[in-house]
Amino acid sequence: MSAELKPLDNLSQMGLDYKYGFSDVEDYIFKSGRGLTPEIVSKISAMKNEPQWMLDFRLKALEMFYKKPMPNWGNTKLLNEIDFANIFYYIKPSQKQGTNWDDVPEGIKNTFDRLGIPEAERKFLAGVTAQYESEVVYHSIREDLEKLGVVFLDMDSGLRLYEDIVKKYFATVIPANDNKFASLNSAVWSGGSFVYVPKGVKVDIPLQAYFRINAENMGQFERTLIIADEGSFVHYIEGCTAPVYSTDSLHSAVVELIALPNSHIRYTTIQNWSKNVYNLVTKRAYAYENAKVEWVDGNLGSKLTMKYPAIYLMGENARGEVLSIAFAGEDQHQDAGAKMVHVASNTSSLVVSKSISKNGGRTSYRGLVKIHEDAKNVKSSVKCDALLLDDMSRSDTYPTMEVEETDVTVEHEATVSKVGEEQLFYLMSRGLTADEATSMIVNGFFEPFTKELPLEYAVELNRLIKLEMEGSVG
């Protein structure tokens, strides 16, 4: 396997400045043709030796994908620029899954090096799966996790080894016909994680997966399913980054979480796709009685992100939280938000959304709080703060409330502010340049989010923000 790194020398010509703008020499075993047909879907399924029911599921989903219209809300202009015929739907980088670090191909290790995956990755190595292209190439699980019966696999292996569990839960939270992109994912999914935490088991280290897109026009369609059995706890972290390409790339994941009674799932995402990527993700959780689900979601990159992590509070005393940040620079639109659906009584939800727009970037908060009839004593609080770094940038809020019950407490608070001249001057008068002062203000603004991250991620996020701020103030 070639380990050579090929820097893109036309970056500046493209006007793109992306620190991860390098690309491994492509060395793929199978690359599907461009465009999407039932033949390709069948071929994907066959390559993975899937059971018949999964192939049937995929083909049915493909039909739905063909039929479903594009969403008529959000950034419809950008959505309609997606050329589905010009995308690779499957790439398999190497046949064999790595079982330990030594087996991981050199080129891929180099990629991880260049991504600056922190030392902690090595510390957590035993608990890491790293996704490279559409297939997990490296996977390992800490021995004591295994002893506890915790399953942490790529989705393909999950299906192979735990077919019963997968069959029971797969697509029960997000059906294939949920939306056009969920249909697409259901038809062509590949990779992603499968996690099962048995009853009463508390996983004390975060389970981490790294994702990366690495081929021009390649689609990434991960499928993640996490099941926390009664009384268990798990924290799952995915961090994404992608190299620069001149043509658009589509990323459309589906993530389903099932928090059984008394369990607790925290799902943390930091995504920093390169600025040509469409990131159209469906994330949804069911929280049963007395369970807690938290989505901690950071969106920094991409051209267009549409992502509204949802929590259905199905059982009494269930609690849902979405804590998210979004950063939109030039030519970027972060359309993100949260959905909280209170099905049962005594449930509570909290949404904290923070966004920053710069250089004409655009952020939108799109949220839904729905309270079913007969769901009594429900509490919901939504707080969105937008910070604009200049006059060219934009932020909008589209909150929706559907409340069918009177015994509820619903709060919604939204603020839009500009980086204050007084704050800038105060910091500059103590020696910080305008850029340094701005990134300090921005880091402070994101602090409620950052402090929820493991330290290495928090440090990396602050570093990314600093890079983003360079040259932001005249």
Added chain:
Amino acid sequence: MNKQESGLKISNLKVKTAGKEILKGVSLKINPGEIHALMGRNGSGKSTLSYTIMGHPKYEISEGQIEFNGRNINDVSPDERAKMGLALSFQYPVAIPGVTVLNFLKTTLKAVLDREIPIKELKAMLKESMAKLEIKDEFLSRYVNDGFSGGEKKKLEILHLTLLKPKLAILDETDSGLDIDALKVVASGISALNEAGSAVLLITHYQRILNYVSPQFVHIFENGQITQTGTKELALQLEEFGYEHFAHNATKEVNYVS
């Protein structure tokens, strides 16, 4: 460098903001290590002067100049001025939510010294002045001026300036809003700052701070100008007779000077 050129020299400074002239020809010379007190009515332009010395973009110099250590700094950015050794303790310190005091101190010190200071070293540097200013350790992990009491804000300003060791510290009403004990503590912080080598421009409304800090010069500021300069005695007279008295005498004084 020529010794005569060191320090701050403001000549015939005229400053506008929002289309209105606020400073109407200020001249002031502060030599290294000197303490100057500046007293004047509300709205006379004292904060405008301190902002302008520090380089606030809202205040436009229409005439005159500010020299620091022999260099005209009219067009120098605030962060450059900080690096040259100017610092301002704000009358109204600004909150930076989400940024801890420790991070704020560390980052700004690094910027000014152009050298990374390890946390341990920083804490050692802070220890003595924190004890003197009666600041508790937990203070370092709070967010800058976010929900601080008036007194806490002023203490942070002095702590920060003590750390930065500026050549000239401009203290804009650092003694306002303090209780008697806090006033003593902050005043001794100001003295320490001066003893460590900073010249001080002390803007105040109260003669009582001068019981703790001894200025060589006291200036009376009126309607965008320094109308009278004297010694500590002047502050006592001011306390006794009020600004009105000096407003009348001012014309004389100015005539006399010119």
